[in-house]
Amino acid sequence: MDKKTVTTISYLSRLKIDNDKEEKIINDLGNIIEFVDQLNEVDTTEITPLTNPLEKTAKTRKDIVTAKNLKKELLEVAPSANEDYFLVPRVVE
Amino acid sequence: MISHKEISNKEVIQEVFSLINEYKDLNAFITLNEENSIKKAEELDNNPSDLPLAGIPIAQKDLFCTEGLRTTCGSNILNNFIPPYSATVIENLENAGCISVGKTNMDEFAMGSSNETSFFGNVKNPWGKDLVPGGSSGGAASAVAAGLVPAATGTDTGGSIRQPASLCGITGIKPTYGRVSRWGMIAFASSLDQAGPMARTAEDCAFLLNEMCSHDEKDTTSLDNDIPDFEENLNSSLKEKKIGIVKDLDLSSLNNDVVETYQNSLKEFESMGAQLIDISLPNISLSVPTYYVVAPAECSSNLSRFDGVKFGMRSEDAKDLEELYVKTRSEGFGDEVKRRILIGSYVLSAGYYDAYYKKAQQVRRLIKNDFDNAFKTIDVIMTPTTRGPAFKIGSKGDDPIQMYLEDLFTISANLAGLPAMSLPNGNIENKPIGLQIIGNFLDESTILNFAHMFQNETNWHMYTPEGIKQ
Numbered sequence: 001m002d003k004k005t006v007t008t009i010s011y012l013s014r015l016k017i018d019n020d021k022e023e024k025i026i027n028d029l030g031n032i033i034e035f036v037d038q039l040n041e042v043d044t045t046e047i048t049p050l051t052n053p054l055e056k057t058a059k060t061r062k063d064i065v066t067a068k069n070l071k072k073e074l075l076e077v078a079p080s081a082n083e084d085y086f087l088v089p090r091v092v093e
Numbered sequence: 094m095i096s097h098k099e100i101s102n103k104e105v106i107q108e109v110f111s112l113i114n115e116y117k118d119l120n121a122f123i124t125l126n127e128e129n130s131i132k133k134a135e136e137l138d139n140n141p142s143d144l145p146l147a148g149i150p151i152a153q154k155d156l157f158c159t160e161g162l163r164t165t166c167g168s169n170i171l172n173n174f175i176p177p178y179s180a181t182v183i184e185n186l187e188n189a190g191c192i193s194v195g196k197t198n199m200d201e202f203a204m205g206s207s208n209e210t211s212f213f214g215n216v217k218n219p220w221g222k223d224l225v226p227g228g229s230s231g232g233a234a235s236a237v238a239a240g241l242v243p244a245a246t247g248t249d250t251g252g253s254i255r256q257p258a259s260l261c262g263i264t265g266i267k268p269t270y271g272r273v274s275r276w277g278m279i280a281f282a283s284s285l286d287q288a289g290p291m292a293r294t295a296e297d298c299a300f301l302l303n304e305m306c307s308h309d310e311k312d313t314t315s316l317d318n319d320i321p322d323f324e325e326n327l328n329s330s331l332k333e334k335k336i337g338i339v340k341d342l343d344l345s346s347l348n349n350d351v352v353e354t355y356q357n358s359l360k361e362f363e364s365m366g367a368q369l370i371d372i373s374l375p376n377i378s379l380s381v382p383t384y385y386v387v388a389p390a391e392c393s394s395n396l397s398r399f400d401g402v403k404f405g406m407r408s409e410d411a412k413d414l415e416e417l418y419v420k421t422r423s424e425g426f427g428d429e430v431k432r433r434i435l436i437g438s439y440v441l442s443a444g445y446y447d448a449y450y451k452k453a454q455q456v457r458r459l460i461k462n463d464f465d466n467a468f469k470t471i472d473v474i475m476t477p478t479t480r481g482p483a484f485k486i487g488s489k490g491d492d493p494i495q496m497y498l499e500d501l502f503t504i505s506a507n508l509a510g511l512p513a514m515s516l517p518n519g520n521i522e523n524k525p526i527g528l529q530i531i532g533n534f535l536d537e538s539t540i541l542n543f544a545h546m547f548q549n550e551t552n553w554h555m556y557t558p559e560g561i562k563q
Contacts, residue, residue: 049454053510079407
Protein backbone atom coordinates (compact mmCIF):
# COMPACT_ATOMS: atom_id res chain seq x y z
CA MET A 1 0.00 0.00 0.00
CA ASP A 2 1.54 3.28 -1.04
CA LYS A 3 0.52 6.85 -1.73
CA LYS A 4 -0.12 6.21 -5.41
CA THR A 5 -2.45 3.24 -4.71
CA VAL A 6 -4.37 5.21 -2.10
CA THR A 7 -4.76 8.10 -4.55
CA THR A 8 -6.18 5.69 -7.15
CA ILE A 9 -8.65 3.97 -4.83
CA SER A 10 -9.73 7.31 -3.31
CA TYR A 11 -10.54 8.48 -6.83
CA LEU A 12 -12.47 5.26 -7.55
CA SER A 13 -14.35 5.75 -4.26
CA ARG A 14 -15.03 9.46 -4.91
CA LEU A 15 -13.42 10.34 -1.57
CA LYS A 16 -10.85 12.99 -0.81
CA ILE A 17 -8.32 12.13 1.85
CA ASP A 18 -7.18 15.10 3.93
CA ASN A 19 -3.42 15.63 3.85
CA ASP A 20 -3.09 15.30 7.61
CA LYS A 21 -4.86 11.92 7.57
CA GLU A 22 -3.11 10.48 4.53
CA GLU A 23 -0.23 8.82 6.34
CA LYS A 24 -2.55 7.09 8.84
CA ILE A 25 -4.87 5.88 6.06
CA ILE A 26 -1.95 4.41 4.09
CA ASN A 27 -0.75 2.70 7.25
CA ASP A 28 -4.22 1.37 8.28
CA LEU A 29 -5.05 0.08 4.80
CA GLY A 30 -1.64 -1.58 4.57
CA ASN A 31 -2.22 -3.35 7.89
CA ILE A 32 -5.69 -4.49 6.90
CA ILE A 33 -4.47 -5.88 3.57
CA GLU A 34 -1.60 -7.63 5.35
CA PHE A 35 -4.14 -9.11 7.79
CA VAL A 36 -6.40 -10.46 5.03
CA ASP A 37 -3.39 -11.79 3.11
CA GLN A 38 -3.49 -14.86 5.38
CA LEU A 39 -6.26 -16.11 3.07
CA ASN A 40 -3.53 -16.86 0.54
CA GLU A 41 -2.29 -19.70 2.72
CA VAL A 42 -5.43 -21.73 1.91
CA ASP A 43 -5.61 -23.93 -1.16
CA THR A 44 -8.83 -23.00 -2.93
CA THR A 45 -8.17 -24.69 -6.26
CA GLU A 46 -11.47 -25.70 -7.86
CA ILE A 47 -13.54 -24.22 -5.01
CA THR A 48 -16.55 -22.36 -6.41
CA PRO A 49 -16.88 -18.89 -4.86
CA LEU A 50 -19.85 -18.44 -2.52
CA THR A 51 -21.45 -15.09 -3.23
CA ASN A 52 -24.57 -15.50 -1.11
CA PRO A 53 -25.49 -18.06 1.56
CA LEU A 54 -28.80 -18.88 -0.13
CA GLU A 55 -27.23 -19.67 -3.50
CA LYS A 56 -30.55 -19.09 -5.19
CA THR A 57 -30.99 -17.01 -8.27
CA ALA A 58 -33.20 -14.01 -7.78
CA LYS A 59 -36.84 -15.02 -7.85
CA THR A 60 -39.12 -13.62 -10.50
CA ARG A 61 -42.57 -12.32 -9.71
CA LYS A 62 -45.70 -11.74 -11.74
CA ASP A 63 -45.37 -8.83 -14.12
CA ILE A 64 -47.78 -6.58 -12.27
CA VAL A 65 -47.00 -3.01 -11.26
CA THR A 66 -46.95 -2.90 -7.48
CA ALA A 67 -44.75 0.14 -6.88
CA LYS A 68 -46.50 3.31 -5.86
CA ASN A 69 -45.67 6.53 -7.66
CA LEU A 70 -43.67 8.39 -5.03
CA LYS A 71 -42.27 11.04 -7.38
CA LYS A 72 -43.49 13.98 -5.34
CA GLU A 73 -42.40 12.46 -2.01
CA LEU A 74 -38.97 11.48 -3.36
CA LEU A 75 -38.31 14.88 -4.95
CA GLU A 76 -39.29 16.51 -1.67
CA VAL A 77 -36.45 14.79 0.23
CA ALA A 78 -33.85 15.69 -2.43
CA PRO A 79 -31.26 18.34 -1.56
CA SER A 80 -32.28 20.29 -4.67
CA ALA A 81 -35.11 19.61 -7.12
CA ASN A 82 -37.79 21.26 -9.21
CA GLU A 83 -41.21 19.76 -9.93
CA ASP A 84 -39.85 17.06 -12.20
CA TYR A 85 -36.13 16.60 -11.72
CA PHE A 86 -33.25 16.39 -9.26
CA LEU A 87 -31.05 19.46 -9.73
CA VAL A 88 -27.23 19.34 -9.80
CA PRO A 89 -24.52 21.86 -10.70
CA ARG A 90 -24.15 22.49 -14.44
CA VAL A 91 -22.52 19.52 -16.22
CA VAL A 92 -22.17 20.91 -19.76
CA GLU A 93 -20.75 24.40 -20.26
CA MET B 94 -51.48 -5.18 33.58
CA ILE B 95 -52.80 -3.39 30.52
CA SER B 96 -55.46 -6.05 29.85
CA HIS B 97 -56.60 -5.82 33.49
CA LYS B 98 -56.87 -2.03 33.05
CA GLU B 99 -54.46 -1.44 35.95
CA ILE B 100 -52.50 0.87 33.70
CA SER B 101 -53.36 2.42 30.35
CA ASN B 102 -51.34 2.16 27.15
CA LYS B 103 -50.83 5.90 27.33
CA GLU B 104 -49.38 5.67 30.86
CA VAL B 105 -46.97 2.95 29.71
CA ILE B 106 -45.73 5.07 26.80
CA GLN B 107 -45.46 8.18 28.98
CA GLU B 108 -43.37 6.19 31.47
CA VAL B 109 -41.08 5.05 28.60
CA PHE B 110 -40.42 8.65 27.57
CA SER B 111 -39.89 9.71 31.15
CA LEU B 112 -37.25 6.94 31.53
CA ILE B 113 -35.60 7.81 28.20
CA ASN B 114 -35.36 11.39 29.40
CA GLU B 115 -34.02 10.39 32.81
CA TYR B 116 -31.29 8.27 31.23
CA LYS B 117 -30.58 10.47 28.24
CA ASP B 118 -26.89 10.59 29.11
CA LEU B 119 -26.72 6.99 27.81
CA ASN B 120 -27.22 8.60 24.37
CA ALA B 121 -29.13 5.47 23.29
CA PHE B 122 -31.52 7.34 20.99
CA ILE B 123 -30.91 9.59 17.99
CA THR B 124 -34.53 10.56 17.30
CA LEU B 125 -37.64 10.20 19.48
CA ASN B 126 -41.18 9.64 18.23
CA GLU B 127 -43.04 10.92 21.29
CA GLU B 128 -46.08 12.72 19.94
CA ASN B 129 -46.96 9.94 17.51
CA SER B 130 -46.41 7.20 20.09
CA ILE B 131 -48.72 8.83 22.62
CA LYS B 132 -51.35 9.29 19.93
CA LYS B 133 -51.16 5.59 19.04
CA ALA B 134 -51.37 4.61 22.70
CA GLU B 135 -54.48 6.78 23.15
CA GLU B 136 -56.07 5.13 20.11
CA LEU B 137 -55.38 1.73 21.69
CA ASP B 138 -56.92 2.84 24.97
CA ASN B 139 -60.04 4.00 23.13
CA ASN B 140 -60.22 0.93 20.87
CA PRO B 141 -58.57 -2.02 22.65
CA SER B 142 -56.92 -4.42 20.22
CA ASP B 143 -56.20 -8.13 20.33
CA LEU B 144 -53.10 -7.82 18.15
CA PRO B 145 -50.24 -10.02 19.48
CA LEU B 146 -47.96 -7.11 20.46
CA ALA B 147 -50.60 -4.41 21.03
CA GLY B 148 -49.12 -1.42 22.82
CA ILE B 149 -45.62 -2.89 23.26
CA PRO B 150 -43.08 -0.03 23.14
CA ILE B 151 -40.20 -0.87 20.83
CA ALA B 152 -37.00 1.00 19.93
CA GLN B 153 -36.07 0.76 16.25
CA LYS B 154 -32.46 0.77 15.13
CA ASP B 155 -31.83 3.91 13.09
CA LEU B 156 -30.94 1.79 10.09
CA PHE B 157 -34.56 0.91 9.28
CA CYS B 158 -36.42 3.42 7.15
CA THR B 159 -39.40 4.81 9.06
CA GLU B 160 -41.98 6.81 7.13
CA GLY B 161 -42.01 10.43 8.25
CA LEU B 162 -39.43 9.80 11.00
CA ARG B 163 -35.79 10.83 10.53
CA THR B 164 -33.49 7.90 9.67
CA THR B 165 -29.76 8.66 9.89
CA CYS B 166 -27.96 5.29 10.03
CA GLY B 167 -25.67 7.05 12.53
CA SER B 168 -24.19 9.16 9.72
CA ASN B 169 -23.83 12.82 8.94
CA ILE B 170 -24.64 12.05 5.30
CA LEU B 171 -28.21 11.10 6.30
CA ASN B 172 -28.48 13.70 9.05
CA ASN B 173 -31.60 15.23 7.48
CA PHE B 174 -33.14 12.17 5.77
CA ILE B 175 -36.86 11.58 6.36
CA PRO B 176 -37.90 8.46 4.43
CA PRO B 177 -41.17 8.47 2.48
CA TYR B 178 -41.73 4.78 3.31
CA SER B 179 -41.13 2.25 6.10
CA ALA B 180 -39.05 -0.94 6.05
CA THR B 181 -41.01 -4.20 5.90
CA VAL B 182 -39.75 -5.12 9.40
CA ILE B 183 -41.12 -1.85 10.80
CA GLU B 184 -44.46 -2.39 9.04
CA ASN B 185 -44.68 -5.97 10.33
CA LEU B 186 -44.01 -4.95 13.94
CA GLU B 187 -46.36 -1.95 13.81
CA ASN B 188 -49.06 -4.07 12.16
CA ALA B 189 -48.69 -6.44 15.13
CA GLY B 190 -49.42 -3.53 17.48
CA CYS B 191 -45.92 -2.37 18.48
CA ILE B 192 -45.40 1.33 19.13
CA SER B 193 -42.09 2.60 17.69
CA VAL B 194 -40.94 5.04 20.37
CA GLY B 195 -37.74 6.15 18.69
CA LYS B 196 -34.65 5.41 16.63
CA THR B 197 -31.61 4.03 18.41
CA ASN B 198 -28.02 5.16 18.09
CA MET B 199 -25.59 2.91 16.24
CA ASP B 200 -22.15 2.77 14.69
CA GLU B 201 -22.16 4.71 11.42
CA PHE B 202 -23.72 2.50 8.72
CA ALA B 203 -23.40 -0.37 11.24
CA MET B 204 -19.62 -0.37 10.83
CA GLY B 205 -18.18 -0.78 14.29
CA SER B 206 -18.20 -2.92 17.42
CA SER B 207 -18.29 -0.24 20.12
CA ASN B 208 -20.74 2.43 18.94
CA GLU B 209 -17.80 4.84 18.83
CA THR B 210 -18.14 5.50 15.09
CA SER B 211 -21.61 7.13 15.34
CA PHE B 212 -21.82 10.72 14.08
CA PHE B 213 -24.17 11.30 17.03
CA GLY B 214 -21.61 10.35 19.68
CA ASN B 215 -20.83 7.33 21.85
CA VAL B 216 -23.54 5.31 23.49
CA LYS B 217 -22.81 4.44 27.10
CA ASN B 218 -23.28 1.03 28.63
CA PRO B 219 -25.70 1.13 31.60
CA TRP B 220 -23.32 -1.29 33.39
CA GLY B 221 -20.70 1.47 33.56
CA LYS B 222 -20.74 4.92 32.02
CA ASP B 223 -17.11 4.57 30.92
CA LEU B 224 -17.88 1.30 29.08
CA VAL B 225 -18.90 0.77 25.46
CA PRO B 226 -22.25 -0.97 24.85
CA GLY B 227 -20.79 -2.88 21.89
CA GLY B 228 -21.93 -2.32 18.36
CA SER B 229 -23.25 -1.73 15.98
CA SER B 230 -26.68 -2.09 17.63
CA GLY B 231 -25.31 -0.38 20.75
CA GLY B 232 -28.17 2.05 21.34
CA ALA B 233 -30.67 -0.82 21.14
CA ALA B 234 -28.72 -2.96 23.63
CA SER B 235 -28.18 -0.06 26.02
CA ALA B 236 -31.88 0.93 25.94
CA VAL B 237 -33.07 -2.61 26.68
CA ALA B 238 -30.43 -3.22 29.37
CA ALA B 239 -31.35 0.05 31.11
CA GLY B 240 -35.02 -0.97 31.07
CA LEU B 241 -36.05 2.03 28.93
CA VAL B 242 -37.91 -0.30 26.54
CA PRO B 243 -38.75 -4.01 26.73
CA ALA B 244 -37.80 -4.66 23.11
CA ALA B 245 -35.68 -3.34 20.29
CA THR B 246 -34.75 -4.19 16.74
CA GLY B 247 -31.15 -4.68 15.69
CA THR B 248 -29.27 -5.75 12.61
CA ASP B 249 -26.32 -8.11 12.43
CA THR B 250 -23.75 -8.19 9.61
CA GLY B 251 -20.85 -9.67 11.60
CA GLY B 252 -22.14 -9.74 15.17
CA SER B 253 -23.95 -6.41 15.54
CA ILE B 254 -26.87 -7.92 17.49
CA ARG B 255 -24.99 -10.59 19.46
CA GLN B 256 -21.88 -8.66 20.54
CA PRO B 257 -23.79 -5.69 22.08
CA ALA B 258 -26.30 -8.14 23.60
CA SER B 259 -23.36 -9.89 25.29
CA LEU B 260 -21.76 -6.64 26.49
CA CYS B 261 -25.04 -5.24 27.88
CA GLY B 262 -26.41 -8.47 29.41
CA ILE B 263 -29.46 -8.97 27.21
CA THR B 264 -30.69 -11.58 24.70
CA GLY B 265 -30.61 -11.12 20.93
CA ILE B 266 -30.96 -13.31 17.87
CA LYS B 267 -29.74 -13.00 14.29
CA PRO B 268 -32.07 -15.18 12.24
CA THR B 269 -31.14 -17.25 9.19
CA TYR B 270 -30.13 -15.07 6.23
CA GLY B 271 -33.35 -14.50 4.24
CA ARG B 272 -35.74 -15.11 7.14
CA VAL B 273 -36.41 -11.40 7.72
CA SER B 274 -36.96 -8.99 4.83
CA ARG B 275 -34.14 -6.52 4.16
CA TRP B 276 -36.42 -4.14 2.27
CA GLY B 277 -36.09 -0.67 3.75
CA MET B 278 -33.01 -1.64 5.76
CA ILE B 279 -30.13 0.60 4.73
CA ALA B 280 -27.69 -1.86 3.16
CA PHE B 281 -24.14 -2.36 4.48
CA ALA B 282 -23.16 -5.81 3.14
CA SER B 283 -26.13 -7.32 1.36
CA SER B 284 -25.06 -10.98 1.53
CA LEU B 285 -24.49 -10.76 5.31
CA ASP B 286 -27.02 -8.26 6.73
CA GLN B 287 -29.94 -9.65 8.70
CA ALA B 288 -32.36 -8.01 11.15
CA GLY B 289 -33.44 -9.52 14.45
CA PRO B 290 -34.94 -8.78 17.87
CA MET B 291 -33.16 -7.79 21.10
CA ALA B 292 -34.93 -8.18 24.45
CA ARG B 293 -34.50 -9.38 28.01
CA THR B 294 -35.31 -13.06 27.36
CA ALA B 295 -35.31 -15.69 24.63
CA GLU B 296 -39.08 -15.97 25.06
CA ASP B 297 -39.52 -12.25 24.27
CA CYS B 298 -37.23 -12.66 21.26
CA ALA B 299 -39.46 -15.52 20.04
CA PHE B 300 -42.60 -13.33 20.34
CA LEU B 301 -40.91 -10.55 18.39
CA LEU B 302 -39.40 -12.82 15.74
CA ASN B 303 -42.85 -14.31 15.08
CA GLU B 304 -43.93 -10.87 13.88
CA MET B 305 -40.70 -9.73 12.19
CA CYS B 306 -40.43 -12.66 9.77
CA SER B 307 -42.35 -12.66 6.52
CA HIS B 308 -41.91 -13.60 2.93
CA ASP B 309 -41.46 -10.31 1.11
CA GLU B 310 -41.64 -10.03 -2.66
CA LYS B 311 -39.84 -6.69 -2.41
CA ASP B 312 -36.65 -8.46 -1.24
CA THR B 313 -35.42 -11.05 -3.76
CA THR B 314 -33.37 -12.80 -1.05
CA SER B 315 -36.41 -13.16 1.22
CA LEU B 316 -37.13 -16.86 1.79
CA ASP B 317 -40.58 -18.27 1.11
CA ASN B 318 -40.10 -21.27 3.42
CA ASP B 319 -42.74 -21.88 6.10
CA ILE B 320 -42.27 -19.69 9.16
CA PRO B 321 -42.82 -21.72 12.33
CA ASP B 322 -44.38 -20.37 15.52
CA PHE B 323 -41.11 -19.72 17.38
CA GLU B 324 -42.90 -19.82 20.71
CA GLU B 325 -44.28 -23.31 20.19
CA ASN B 326 -40.97 -25.17 20.58
CA LEU B 327 -39.96 -23.40 23.80
CA ASN B 328 -39.85 -25.75 26.80
CA SER B 329 -38.91 -28.79 24.69
CA SER B 330 -36.63 -31.23 26.52
CA LEU B 331 -32.90 -31.04 25.82
CA LYS B 332 -32.40 -34.72 26.63
CA GLU B 333 -30.02 -36.36 24.14
CA LYS B 334 -29.68 -33.07 22.23
CA LYS B 335 -26.17 -32.62 20.91
CA ILE B 336 -24.09 -29.49 21.46
CA GLY B 337 -21.08 -29.06 19.17
CA ILE B 338 -17.93 -27.73 20.83
CA VAL B 339 -15.49 -26.30 18.30
CA LYS B 340 -12.12 -27.83 19.06
CA ASP B 341 -10.37 -25.53 16.55
CA LEU B 342 -11.22 -22.42 18.58
CA ASP B 343 -8.27 -21.42 20.71
CA LEU B 344 -9.69 -20.15 23.98
CA SER B 345 -6.27 -19.83 25.61
CA SER B 346 -6.00 -16.16 24.66
CA LEU B 347 -9.18 -15.39 26.59
CA ASN B 348 -9.43 -14.23 30.15
CA ASN B 349 -9.78 -17.24 32.54
CA ASP B 350 -13.09 -15.92 33.85
CA VAL B 351 -14.56 -15.91 30.34
CA VAL B 352 -13.54 -19.54 29.79
CA GLU B 353 -14.83 -20.58 33.20
CA THR B 354 -18.18 -18.85 32.62
CA TYR B 355 -18.49 -20.61 29.28
CA GLN B 356 -17.64 -24.01 30.75
CA ASN B 357 -20.11 -23.55 33.61
CA SER B 358 -22.86 -22.92 31.05
CA LEU B 359 -21.94 -26.09 29.18
CA LYS B 360 -22.21 -28.02 32.46
CA GLU B 361 -25.66 -26.49 33.02
CA PHE B 362 -26.78 -27.82 29.62
CA GLU B 363 -25.29 -31.24 30.43
CA SER B 364 -27.30 -31.31 33.65
CA MET B 365 -30.42 -30.79 31.50
CA GLY B 366 -29.56 -33.93 29.53
CA ALA B 367 -27.71 -32.45 26.53
CA GLN B 368 -24.48 -34.03 25.29
CA LEU B 369 -21.26 -32.24 24.37
CA ILE B 370 -19.69 -33.39 21.10
CA ASP B 371 -16.30 -32.21 19.82
CA ILE B 372 -16.57 -30.90 16.28
CA SER B 373 -14.07 -29.52 13.83
CA LEU B 374 -14.50 -26.30 11.86
CA PRO B 375 -10.99 -26.25 10.38
CA ASN B 376 -11.37 -22.93 8.52
CA ILE B 377 -13.09 -20.95 11.27
CA SER B 378 -9.93 -18.99 12.09
CA LEU B 379 -10.19 -17.46 8.60
CA SER B 380 -13.63 -15.96 9.28
CA VAL B 381 -12.39 -12.50 10.26
CA PRO B 382 -10.03 -11.99 7.27
CA THR B 383 -12.70 -13.41 4.90
CA TYR B 384 -15.25 -10.98 6.32
CA TYR B 385 -12.90 -8.01 5.97
CA VAL B 386 -12.73 -8.61 2.23
CA VAL B 387 -16.38 -9.52 1.56
CA ALA B 388 -18.04 -6.88 3.78
CA PRO B 389 -15.97 -3.86 2.56
CA ALA B 390 -16.43 -4.98 -1.07
CA GLU B 391 -20.20 -5.04 -0.68
CA CYS B 392 -20.16 -1.81 1.35
CA SER B 393 -18.16 0.11 -1.25
CA SER B 394 -20.75 -0.87 -3.82
CA ASN B 395 -23.82 -0.23 -1.62
CA LEU B 396 -22.60 3.13 -0.33
CA SER B 397 -21.98 4.47 -3.82
CA ARG B 398 -25.63 5.62 -3.77
CA PHE B 399 -24.77 8.37 -1.27
CA ASP B 400 -23.70 11.13 -3.63
CA GLY B 401 -25.64 14.23 -2.57
CA VAL B 402 -28.02 14.10 -5.53
CA LYS B 403 -31.24 12.34 -4.56
CA PHE B 404 -31.41 12.40 -0.74
CA GLY B 405 -29.36 13.08 2.35
CA MET B 406 -26.87 15.90 2.75
CA ARG B 407 -25.16 17.79 -0.08
CA SER B 408 -21.92 19.69 0.19
CA GLU B 409 -22.65 23.37 -0.23
CA ASP B 410 -19.77 24.73 -2.25
CA ALA B 411 -19.22 22.24 -5.09
CA LYS B 412 -18.56 23.84 -8.46
CA ASP B 413 -19.36 20.88 -10.69
CA LEU B 414 -21.01 17.46 -10.46
CA GLU B 415 -17.81 15.47 -9.89
CA GLU B 416 -16.83 17.81 -7.06
CA LEU B 417 -20.35 17.50 -5.64
CA TYR B 418 -19.93 13.73 -5.31
CA VAL B 419 -16.44 13.92 -3.78
CA LYS B 420 -17.15 16.76 -1.35
CA THR B 421 -20.49 15.36 -0.20
CA ARG B 422 -19.03 11.92 0.47
CA SER B 423 -15.86 13.25 2.08
CA GLU B 424 -17.80 15.57 4.42
CA GLY B 425 -20.64 13.10 5.02
CA PHE B 426 -18.83 9.87 5.90
CA GLY B 427 -16.74 9.26 9.02
CA ASP B 428 -13.26 7.70 9.12
CA GLU B 429 -14.26 4.03 9.62
CA VAL B 430 -16.80 4.15 6.78
CA LYS B 431 -14.21 5.74 4.49
CA ARG B 432 -11.65 3.11 5.48
CA ARG B 433 -14.05 0.30 4.54
CA ILE B 434 -15.09 1.90 1.26
CA LEU B 435 -11.40 2.27 0.33
CA ILE B 436 -10.64 -1.37 1.21
CA GLY B 437 -13.68 -2.42 -0.83
CA SER B 438 -12.57 -0.40 -3.85
CA TYR B 439 -9.09 -1.93 -3.54
CA VAL B 440 -10.19 -5.58 -3.39
CA LEU B 441 -12.65 -5.08 -6.25
CA SER B 442 -10.26 -3.19 -8.52
CA ALA B 443 -8.75 -4.69 -11.65
CA GLY B 444 -5.72 -6.77 -10.83
CA TYR B 445 -6.79 -7.47 -7.23
CA TYR B 446 -10.29 -8.88 -7.74
CA ASP B 447 -9.19 -12.53 -8.05
CA ALA B 448 -6.49 -12.29 -5.39
CA TYR B 449 -8.82 -10.87 -2.75
CA TYR B 450 -12.53 -10.84 -3.54
CA LYS B 451 -12.75 -14.16 -5.38
CA LYS B 452 -10.34 -15.77 -2.91
CA ALA B 453 -12.43 -14.62 0.07
CA GLN B 454 -15.59 -15.98 -1.53
CA GLN B 455 -13.87 -19.34 -2.03
CA VAL B 456 -12.80 -19.43 1.61
CA ARG B 457 -16.35 -18.40 2.52
CA ARG B 458 -17.55 -21.61 0.85
CA LEU B 459 -15.02 -23.68 2.82
CA ILE B 460 -16.31 -22.12 6.05
CA LYS B 461 -19.91 -22.87 5.08
CA ASN B 462 -19.00 -26.46 4.11
CA ASP B 463 -17.43 -26.95 7.55
CA PHE B 464 -20.72 -25.93 9.20
CA ASP B 465 -22.76 -28.16 6.85
CA ASN B 466 -20.62 -31.15 7.83
CA ALA B 467 -20.79 -30.36 11.53
CA PHE B 468 -24.57 -30.04 11.57
CA LYS B 469 -24.93 -33.61 10.26
CA THR B 470 -24.21 -34.85 13.78
CA ILE B 471 -25.19 -32.06 16.16
CA ASP B 472 -28.16 -29.78 16.97
CA VAL B 473 -26.40 -26.54 17.96
CA ILE B 474 -22.90 -25.10 18.35
CA MET B 475 -21.87 -23.11 21.43
CA THR B 476 -19.05 -20.60 21.87
CA PRO B 477 -18.53 -17.53 24.03
CA THR B 478 -20.13 -14.57 22.20
CA THR B 479 -17.25 -12.21 22.87
CA ARG B 480 -13.61 -12.37 23.95
CA GLY B 481 -14.44 -10.54 27.16
CA PRO B 482 -16.96 -8.23 28.84
CA ALA B 483 -17.49 -4.58 27.87
CA PHE B 484 -14.27 -2.60 27.41
CA LYS B 485 -13.65 1.06 28.17
CA ILE B 486 -14.61 3.78 25.69
CA GLY B 487 -11.50 4.68 23.69
CA SER B 488 -9.49 1.68 24.93
CA LYS B 489 -9.08 -0.02 21.53
CA GLY B 490 -7.22 3.05 20.38
CA ASP B 491 -6.72 3.73 16.73
CA ASP B 492 -5.99 0.21 15.52
CA PRO B 493 -8.89 -1.01 13.35
CA ILE B 494 -7.77 -4.66 13.43
CA GLN B 495 -8.04 -4.81 17.23
CA MET B 496 -11.67 -3.70 16.87
CA TYR B 497 -12.31 -6.16 14.02
CA LEU B 498 -11.18 -9.05 16.23
CA GLU B 499 -14.03 -8.20 18.63
CA ASP B 500 -16.27 -10.20 16.28
CA LEU B 501 -14.01 -13.27 16.23
CA PHE B 502 -16.74 -15.68 17.39
CA THR B 503 -19.75 -14.11 15.70
CA ILE B 504 -18.68 -13.49 12.09
CA SER B 505 -18.74 -17.10 10.87
CA ALA B 506 -22.53 -17.39 11.31
CA ASN B 507 -23.01 -14.43 8.95
CA LEU B 508 -20.65 -15.87 6.35
CA ALA B 509 -22.57 -19.18 6.42
CA GLY B 510 -26.02 -17.49 6.71
CA LEU B 511 -26.87 -19.43 9.89
CA PRO B 512 -29.09 -18.30 12.78
CA ALA B 513 -27.20 -17.43 15.97
CA MET B 514 -27.99 -15.77 19.25
CA SER B 515 -26.40 -14.44 22.41
CA LEU B 516 -27.80 -14.75 25.92
CA PRO B 517 -26.36 -13.60 29.25
CA ASN B 518 -24.49 -16.42 31.01
CA GLY B 519 -22.38 -14.74 33.66
CA ASN B 520 -20.90 -11.64 35.22
CA ILE B 521 -17.22 -10.75 35.31
CA GLU B 522 -16.29 -7.95 37.70
CA ASN B 523 -19.90 -6.78 37.64
CA LYS B 524 -20.00 -6.72 33.84
CA PRO B 525 -22.27 -9.12 31.94
CA ILE B 526 -21.08 -11.54 29.30
CA GLY B 527 -22.89 -13.76 26.82
CA LEU B 528 -23.02 -17.27 25.45
CA GLN B 529 -23.42 -17.75 21.71
CA ILE B 530 -25.63 -20.51 20.30
CA ILE B 531 -25.40 -21.12 16.54
CA GLY B 532 -28.13 -23.18 14.86
CA ASN B 533 -28.58 -25.03 11.62
CA PHE B 534 -30.09 -23.31 8.58
CA LEU B 535 -33.69 -22.16 9.33
CA ASP B 536 -33.55 -23.72 12.80
CA GLU B 537 -34.11 -20.65 14.98
CA SER B 538 -36.63 -22.67 17.02
CA THR B 539 -33.95 -25.00 18.39
CA ILE B 540 -31.54 -22.27 19.49
CA LEU B 541 -34.39 -20.27 21.05
CA ASN B 542 -35.42 -23.39 22.96
CA PHE B 543 -31.86 -24.00 24.23
CA ALA B 544 -31.70 -20.38 25.38
CA HIS B 545 -35.15 -20.50 26.97
CA MET B 546 -34.35 -23.72 28.88
CA PHE B 547 -31.12 -22.12 30.14
CA GLN B 548 -33.06 -19.07 31.26
CA ASN B 549 -35.55 -21.33 33.08
CA GLU B 550 -32.66 -22.69 35.16
CA THR B 551 -30.47 -19.58 35.61
CA ASN B 552 -30.95 -15.93 36.52
CA TRP B 553 -28.25 -14.21 34.47
CA HIS B 554 -30.86 -12.61 32.18
CA MET B 555 -32.54 -11.03 35.21
CA TYR B 556 -29.43 -9.22 36.47
CA THR B 557 -29.68 -5.47 35.98
CA PRO B 558 -27.11 -2.70 36.32
CA GLU B 559 -26.93 -0.98 39.68
CA GLY B 560 -28.76 2.32 39.91
CA ILE B 561 -31.10 1.49 37.05
CA LYS B 562 -34.82 1.28 37.84
CA GLN B 563 -36.52 -1.80 36.43
